[in-house]
Amino acid sequence: MDDDNNAFVQWRHAPARAWRYCPLCRAELIDHAWDGKMRRYCPQCGFVYWERPLPAVAAVVLRKGPPEEMVLVRRRYPPEVGQWTLPGGGVEAGESVVDAVRREVQEETGLAISVDAQLGTWSTPSSETIITFFVAHPVGGELKAGTDAMEAAWFPLRELPPLAFSTHRDAVKMLLQQRG
Numbered sequence: 001m002d003d004d005n006n007a008f009v010q011w012r013h014a015p016a017r018a019w020r021y022c023p024l025c026r027a028e029l030i031d032h033a034w035d036g037k038m039r040r041y042c043p044q045c046g047f048v049y050w051e052r053p054l055p056a057v058a059a060v061v062l063r064k065g066p067p068e069e070m071v072l073v074r075r076r077y078p079p080e081v082g083q084w085t086l087p088g089g090g091v092e093a094g095e096s097v098v099d100a101v102r103r104e105v106q107e108e109t110g111l112a113i114s115v116d117a118q119l120g121t122w123s124t125p126s127s128e129t130i131i132t133f134f135v136a137h138p139v140g141g142e143l144k145a146g147t148d149a150m151e152a153a154w155f156p157l158r159e160l161p162p163l164a165f166s167t168h169r170d171a172v173k174m175l176l177q178q179r180g
């Protein structure tokens with residue numbers, strides 16, 4: 001994608017209350033209770049906006065040592081610009097979570113990976129996103145920051161920089177605990 005377009009893209013999830021018009025028939029949406037919860041509803045064609053969290057994936061990519069090392073990327077775009085995180089991103093329609101994590105790691109780090117295990121799934125504090133974390137190892141490619149990242153680098157597991165996002169910190173903490 002053309003980098004210059006990023007300034008004009010709304011990356012944040014649009015909450016249900018921000019939806020004003022029916023995407024099917026263009027009538028004005030109203031609030032209506034469905035399953036005990038107020039939802040945006042189209043009185044003209046019956047469209048209901050079922051607001052749900054966005055599925056995302058992230059990877060702990062490990063390289064055998066000593067010392068054993070993990071790949072981190074430094075974010076180029078908001079939120080948390082300049083902070084280190086695990087590589088990852090949103091799951092696209094038509095791909096599995098494993099396809100998604102392979103693609104995101106390739107895009108952000110240049111590495112081809114093989115997935116070894118699933119670490120767990122966390123909801124972000126806002127509950128806007130649910131992130132499934134995988135443990136993987138590189139099987140090809142060269143470490144090189146993609147367009148979404150300012151930098152990509154290997155870090156020894158015991159010398160990690162502070163990570164952005166509580167979900168990433170929790171997932172890495174669990175991994176380190178599992179490894180003793």
Ligand SMILES: [Zn+2]
Pocket residue numbers: 022023024025026027042043044045046047
């Ligand atoms: Zn409608």
